Amino acid sequence: MHARSRPLPTRPRPPVWKWLLPAALVLGGGWGAWYWASRPHDPPVQTAALSRTASQDWRGLQAFGPRPVGSEGHDRAEEWLADQFRALGYPVTEQPVTLERPYDRGGTLKVGSLSVPAAALYGSRGGEQEGRLVRLPSGATSEQMEARGLRGQIALTTCQEWDGEGVTRRDLVERATQAGALGLVLVQDCAVRQLQRVPATPLPLVQVSAADGAKVLPLAGQPARLTSKVEVREVKGHNLIAARVEAKPEVLFGAHLDSVNDSPGANDNASGVLAVLEAAREAARTPLADRAWFVLFDAEEDGLVGSRAFVDAHRYPLRQTRAMLNLDMVGVNVEPLGVAAHAELLPLARRVRPGVRVFEDEAATRRETFGRSMNISGNSDQVPFQSWGVRTVFIHRGLDRNYHAATDLTLSPALVREAGDFAVKLAQAVLAAPWTPDEPCEGFRSGGC
Template identity: 80%
Template structure:
């Protein structure tokens, strides 16, 4: 049945912690007031670990036993870099995810929205791409795609002038080339030198770090419904909307479920390392495939604390009618034309990049609950959320969970005996 299932039940005989009356009356506003004091929460940072400890305590106070599931991964850390053009030398910082390197070549000015063929036509092959954030306004090209287009065009490196009004952090492929950003001030000195030979150096250290998923549940509870949200943030960001809002919505759901029958049929899971490629949710699914056979709905809450768009869902076809019944007029992503801002790695029904995706791959019915990307997405300025919107999202998820439990359901059984993978 898998080592994860055994690890979860190692203390099956233990009793649930008592419900503390004060925990039942706490509010999302009080929770956020505490959680924000820990600062950014990337895996490996002290604020991340303090947040996990505090959250575990909150679930225990609500009467749930909490198990920490180890999540290990490698994360890159910038160790500085330099861009030299003639007599000019400016500091450069590695784009998150890149592995650094040292290259020489001519600086070729490119637009981030240009195709790889268009970049190559500019003579980028064997040279260093130079671009700016401002050119993204009319063409929503993410950093990952920008890097892929530039490398397909033969670039040996990339320099991004960070002159955006809001400076985001986005993960790029682990390409063994110098992929860096420089400040707007440095960019103002470098841009006029496009076409000249340059030397680009970027040093990156890759460290193995440890995080953990938090699994909160009553003793003996099966995950017939699973509430989930990712607890980590990107480097340097307080991660208010992305994704303290989802974490606090899950905590609100756990509060509403406490001392009710829903608590006996539910797991509440905070996934780690979502921002590093869904590492925590993939770890969880791999370790708990057997109990997930009983899961009627996995509800993933991500970015629900800022009203960028009306509350919406990307839901399994069998759960979509329930969502519409619970909240008439709810925005359903799959029913709408794709929007560039909204589909930027988040709201695609089966191919987005949030923690519901590994569950879809295992055949679990999922509902992705989301309010769209706000202007401070993945930025140091993501420091504000609305407790009222958090409560609203948590309450909607609880109503949807109860509807899913009440509705007829026949689980899929792709396994034949115990011969198939995962059985």
């Protein structure tokens, strides 16, 4: 037998694409599944959340009590509110807000053999001074105060004497310090005790109770020693930003979630918070949900800290914002529901609500009113948006007698629902109206916009 001269035929090697393609499909499918599983998703809308009422929402929020930044009630309220938005199908982003707040650590007023406890006025930084007690007449100017010999002495006055003068605590302190006062004692004898912020002056600025004030007032003119201790702490809160994953902030609904010290903040501003929640509920499962952000700002009562931080961090998306609707104090019918609106938005507000009350911000010419700082005009969270050229509508029912007081305990769920419904209808009108956005960065003058 002869040896074979040729090798037997063999099976040809398969082309590279035949094994590379299945491998690519497997890898691509795995990556696609991972990407789909890991990318942000809108939470499912819970049917029970859609049927909740403003009354139920208020009972839930009310349980946490006062909500000043840094308090337990504030933090629990934040968590609860975030859960309410998620139940409506909105992912919630928590934007950190950090600030410093003063805490009273006690004080005393000594006049001769009399010694009474004193509490620092909110915002003051404490101190210790000696001087003669000089009684101030109601409504006195700084010149009139100085004429009474206040320079180098300690001012003494009562809440009732200034309550009817339309003068804030800040005005009182500024007049007294301009007149040369080394401190201030305010007898807290008003029926409703309001918390108003005063300048962070390194002087003892205190209040004493009406009972102790009755003992001190007859001693006006005598030498006194005034001591006030204040601790300043850094506290942290959050802006809550509720928005669908793909939603653009063409319309932004806003309200502040914090309250002043010791106040449950029913009207100021649980009412605005619940109105925003009501608007989010109405928008769920509608096209509006994909064109709106719902934002609860923190630390408004400390000088619009949260809204300023929000605007600073979201300059680029705010170029798409047609209107910012701010709801503040809408749960007590002091006056009919009213608006202070951008000139281009006011006709839309009147079309949605014929005869709507139109007002101008009373604080437009003031630097600060009732503890709220201002750069342009107004005293609520629409102000930082105005600074960046965003059109705003301030929705408001006026100041009630329990404003910034421990007696701010009640609100009307029906009025809250009405305000939220008005805001939704106004948002829809804004989105339907022609609008030409500014050129890129016009009005956003800061670097990085």
